[in-house]
Amino acid sequence: MLGWPNFWIRRQARTLLAWLLLIVLFVLSTVLSESSRDPAVVIVTVKGATFIGMAAAAEFFVVVGGGIDLSIGSVATVSGMAAAVLMNGRDGNIPLAVAATLGIGLIVGAINGLLVTWIKITPFVATFGMLYILQGVAYTYSVNPVGQAAPSFYSLYVDNIAGVPILLLIVAGFWAVCWYVARQTVFGKHLYAVGGDSEASRLAGVRTTRVSFASYVICAVIAAAAGLLELTQTYVGAADLGATLLLTTITAVVIGGVSLFGGEGSIVGVLGGSLVLAFLGEFFNSVQINAFYQQLIEGLIILALLGIYRQKIKR
């Protein structure tokens, strides 16, 4: 008989593995590089994980539901550009910019959702098309950086409340909500069920179409919010903002232990996966190794983890 701690560990193995990797990485970098021991550096690294982390959480909701969204990077780009242009450096325009980004997320997500659930285009192809369309919109609007973030908006990045960076408070709240939605709500449970087996869920009375549709909307809204928050660091909107975001987020999702076939994975793991990527970047930076090696290491980590998961399945 298995005791419950043992059982818990087996159920959470993938999540634990991601966090174990993070701890190993953290210890390794503090041993090898003096700057990594500086708490300020740690905080900057965690802040730097905001963008990737939010995008990865966005992707998580679609992937767990059995789909995939390739358009998140370009959604973030367009919403970031729109927000920068609308703010135009004025604090008074912040609510307008926030509303606009959420609107963009809702609209794009709804279109993706309709393409997949109603017109029944494969998620890969539907969102691939959306990726190109939005990228086209961004570059057509401007090849050069546009707009400007408002001062009290980008100060979110630097200001603290009671010694804690405001940005991190926002992000912590964000992850808590994501965890709650995924694990504690009917929608979350339906999402896992649809990703696990769509037909069985439908027969169990789950409105599978609605659930999938909602997952695309949630994904796009979070991606748009990520693009907005990224302005706290970039100050201006740019058409190449989310260019490399897609592959990075999928990397984070996979390291976080989410099955790309759907139905399996945890938001805590995705957070771990995003932090692994952030600390990996910091580590290469601090020990001054060429950043290209980072990609190589990321690839090796992915293959190693997937290899470990396979072994577990075979058992």
Added chain:
Amino acid sequence: MKAERALVSARGIYKQYGGIRALADVSLDIAPAEIHALVGENGAGKSTLVKIVTGAEKQDAGQVLIDGAEVELSPQKARQLGIGAVYQEPSLVPALTVLENVFLGWEQRIGFGLLDRRGMRREAAAALDKIGARINLETEIASLSVADRQLVEIARALVLKARVLIFDEPSAVLSGRELERVFRVIKELRSHGLGILYISHRLAEIFELTDRATVLKDGRVVASRPVTELTMGDLIRLMVGREIGKRPPRSMASRGRIVLEVKNLELGHDREPISLQLHAGEVLGLAGLVGSGRTRLVNALGGIRSPRGGVVLRNGHAIKLKNPADAMRNGIVVIPEDRKREGLILGHSVRENVALPSLGKLSAMGMVKSRAERRLASEAIKVFGVRASTIDVSAANLSGGNQQKVVLGKWLIRKPPAEVVILDEPTRGIDVGAKYEIYNLIDQLVSQGSGVLLISSELPEVIAMSDRVFVMSAGNIVGELEQSEFSEEQILRLAVLGREHEKAAAGGSGDAA
């Protein structure tokens, strides 16, 4: 005891999965020219033993001997040593031809990478000939019946020079006449000196076909005897540890009000519209051969696929059935035939599977109360007798009978209980003990006042459980029988002959069957 040495012997095999013992000290001999039955409840360890003998799994302890010599098996090694297996759903490539499948991974060459097509054709034809199967070598597998596919699989094993063939529940997917063909082939193989290991749930087959039966129970061999020394009662007692008597007839509760009425339901352009009424507190059996249209009716009633026309009334009101959620809301529950694909999310835990249709009840404002969820799952396990170590165990790790109990449990634990329950082959592929537990659940449902529509291909089951029986043939309802009227023969005649029988009866003298 045996004059000849066994082709394959298992000696003192032990195997554990995680903390669960699958096999303990199991020994088994497959002798030449012998059909050896392996029986036992689901979860008794039959599949595990097959996996070990075919090299798909490694035993923890014990030995496998082939021709008396100990061997370390891998799937390739087992095949080289002449051990072949025929599964319920043959593992053939549907898009390739019979010939290509027979030689898949085993293609004969004449040099320069060229295929020896003539040689392969000759060998394949000889193998098919040996088992008396008339199948064109150039036919695509996709266009063959399941029985023919099994024959192709047998031919494939013969071409690979198999001396031992393992049949893993081939009968579960075959109809009567197809089954006879496969049985004839198996007997033919025995006369050629092959050793056969035959696994089945249908106990009658054991007596019809096999020479010797080994009974597994909870991973141990409880008996291994010639079938001539066994009776059906012995076999059941050995498998479940107790003899199950004849089912007492259900106390005929007075037939209640009509809970479900179907009027002129159009299921296809080539079919007559279907009408039927289901009363509270009755089991309406739906009999018919595979392909007789029963599943289409189920799909329409469960909101799985919409009919072309017609009305469904619940308690006298017409209802819309556009999707399964509509059906659920109207108190109609469908327990589908294919539990692995439609009834369960295999990778998810028992708790998650049980809770899924009840999440609405288990939540407030979209938030799930996880304690209520756990309580529900624990209750379902207890009430429905699911043998699972915890509610967090994944559904994929349960045996077939226990999976089916989870499927039933997730629907029947819901409150209020569904007024209309549609069961599509609820006992397919599960063992005798679990079957009786499911029959008891059906009785409970009826005594609670639900109306049950029972679809089953097993006639004794339909007859034992139903208050009325509808017989379907070629998409139409061809007979409606009251409990006093039906017999296996009567139902089968309607199912096979359909309308012709009716016409013949009408045309002939007035004597009733």
